[in-house]
Amino acid sequence: MRQKALGIYSATVLAFLHAPLLILIVFSFNASRFTVWEGFSLRWYRAAMSDPQLAEGLINSLIIAVVAAVLSTVIGTLAAYGIWRRGAPILSGALYLSLVTPEIVTGVSLLALFQWAFRFLHLQLGLYTVIIAHVAFSIAYVAIVISARLRNYDRTLEEAAMDLGAGEWHAFSRVTLPSLAPAIAAAGLLALVVSFDDYVITSLVAGVDSETLPMVIYAMARRGVSPVVNAVSALIVVAFGAIILVSQRLQER
Amino acid sequence: MRKFFLLRNTRKTGRGVVQCEATEVESSSIVWWRGTAPFALLPARVWMALFFAAPLGIVCAYSFLTRGDYGGVEQPWTFESFTRLADPLYLAILWRSVWIASLATALCALLGFPLALFISRAGPRKNLYLQLVLLPFWTSFLVRTYAWLFILRDTGLINTVLMRLHLVAAPLQLLYNDGAVLIGLVYNFLPFFVLPMYATLERLDPALLEAAADLGARPFATLWRVIIPVSAPGFVAGAVLVFIPCLGAYLTPDLLGGGKSVMLGNLVQNQFTTARDWPFGSAASLVLMLTSALVLAALMRSRMARELM
Numbered sequence: 001m002r003q004k005a006l007g008i009y010s011a012t013v014l015a016f017l018h019a020p021l022l023i024l025i026v027f028s029f030n031a032s033r034f035t036v037w038e039g040f041s042l043r044w045y046r047a048a049m050s051d052p053q054l055a056e057g058l059i060n061s062l063i064i065a066v067v068a069a070v071l072s073t074v075i076g077t078l079a080a081y082g083i084w085r086r087g088a089p090i091l092s093g094a095l096y097l098s099l100v101t102p103e104i105v106t107g108v109s110l111l112a113l114f115q116w117a118f119r120f121l122h123l124q125l126g127l128y129t130v131i132i133a134h135v136a137f138s139i140a141y142v143a144i145v146i147s148a149r150l151r152n153y154d155r156t157l158e159e160a161a162m163d164l165g166a167g168e169w170h171a172f173s174r175v176t177l178p179s180l181a182p183a184i185a186a187a188g189l190l191a192l193v194v195s196f197d198d199y200v201i202t203s204l205v206a207g208v209d210s211e212t213l214p215m216v217i218y219a220m221a222r223r224g225v226s227p228v229v230n231a232v233s234a235l236i237v238v239a240f241g242a243i244i245l246v247s248q249r250l251q252e253r
Numbered sequence: 254m255r256k257f258f259l260l261r262n263t264r265k266t267g268r269g270v271v272q273c274e275a276t277e278v279e280s281s282s283i284v285w286w287r288g289t290a291p292f293a294l295l296p297a298r299v300w301m302a303l304f305f306a307a308p309l310g311i312v313c314a315y316s317f318l319t320r321g322d323y324g325g326v327e328q329p330w331t332f333e334s335f336t337r338l339a340d341p342l343y344l345a346i347l348w349r350s351v352w353i354a355s356l357a358t359a360l361c362a363l364l365g366f367p368l369a370l371f372i373s374r375a376g377p378r379k380n381l382y383l384q385l386v387l388l389p390f391w392t393s394f395l396v397r398t399y400a401w402l403f404i405l406r407d408t409g410l411i412n413t414v415l416m417r418l419h420l421v422a423a424p425l426q427l428l429y430n431d432g433a434v435l436i437g438l439v440y441n442f443l444p445f446f447v448l449p450m451y452a453t454l455e456r457l458d459p460a461l462l463e464a465a466a467d468l469g470a471r472p473f474a475t476l477w478r479v480i481i482p483v484s485a486p487g488f489v490a491g492a493v494l495v496f497i498p499c500l501g502a503y504l505t506p507d508l509l510g511g512g513k514s515v516m517l518g519n520l521v522q523n524q525f526t527t528a529r530d531w532p533f534g535s536a537a538s539l540v541l542m543l544t545s546a547l548v549l550a551a552l553m554r555s556r557m558a559r560e561l562m
Binding site for chain 2: 002016018021027078086088094095097102103105106108204217221222230236237
């Protein structure tokens, strides 16, 4: 009886977690502009595909996410390896701090840094400032995924390689790195999603010519709700879900 | 030059005797910069120093400067931004942020604890339920917040249904108030509570429950006097993980609260963009970070945290 009550309550909470996104996806197929079901239609998807602003935002977002994910995966993996080998309390502390720092604070502080640097350099905000910012907050995510894998990794494997005559670098690149490959792929996908999704920091450090997809969506949502946003949102939900599932499978390996 | 001994192939033989082989090495071969680790750490150190620590340092410095005529910052150094924060208007925003974050945390506990308890008892389907908790969490934050905009607005789902059923004559004002912000925050951060709570409940010794039952405790008494006290570390960890991002939330109060429900994050954003008062925005950022750090430090110091980690 009690177990049943607990089950019903939990089902309600799970429904609360899933219903909003499901509703959004269902209504993205609605023929009507209004929140009344008038039949199945793909018109909002067609409208989304042919919207030049969305297309430009998507391209910018993809460029930023791919470059930032690659950079942060390399840097974060190396950092996790270094921390595992001999510890780096200050760097670890900074990485954890970067995770708990409110996004808005990270954003304005980077904006302040860039504006200060522009006094000496003749540059302005653009795609590259967004990439720098995204790498800065993604390193911690990557390092956490890789560290989790290294915790279960047998230290003696590397020592064995070195006993057999491999140099430290060789032992790392030929023994440790291959066994980290699934975790690295998972971390890279996670960094991709985290970067692609960011709005708060991006909106502060993006240049006028570097609007990202979340920025376009935000602007559309602010202007009033258009079913086109529902269609784009549905696509993002499905794409993110797929990437994260792959990432988690890789981490379990 | 000092000599060191590297012990290798250490093993225990019977009766606790340790056998090992010792290799004599010179101290120069174990100095700190040797090996791959320092090189592996270097890129992250440089990046975090330049693009995480330095920006925070600049914000610290700016908070003690004066606002320039065209935005920007100027000398002289002053505490003015901080004294301005003590103005009742801004204290109200600080208080409001703490209050909304606390309410959101309490609601997450109310929704999250039973769910975590249920999952911890779900047997082989545990992983499926955990995935269900995590999946919406991994979809875009912006999209999740927008979904509530879609549901709560005047022509949104709830109002359309209510109007169709003739339950209300005019759309209810569901959006752009503290309630909407609260719903958005709880929705976005609930997984942060469920996961540590689940991790604690998972390790709960079933013998404790049997003992309680043997001693005649009714299920509710077991819950109140055994399960909840024992899982206190999970409550603390979950509460901190929800409270900190809620306190610094920007996007949720911005989209769902409209201009009315201003929290600290919105104040910071506003000062750096529209108002162009960077020293004041910097001071507000510092207060936000310090408040979060204090909460986190309180957790780290508590005995509960050590038990959990």
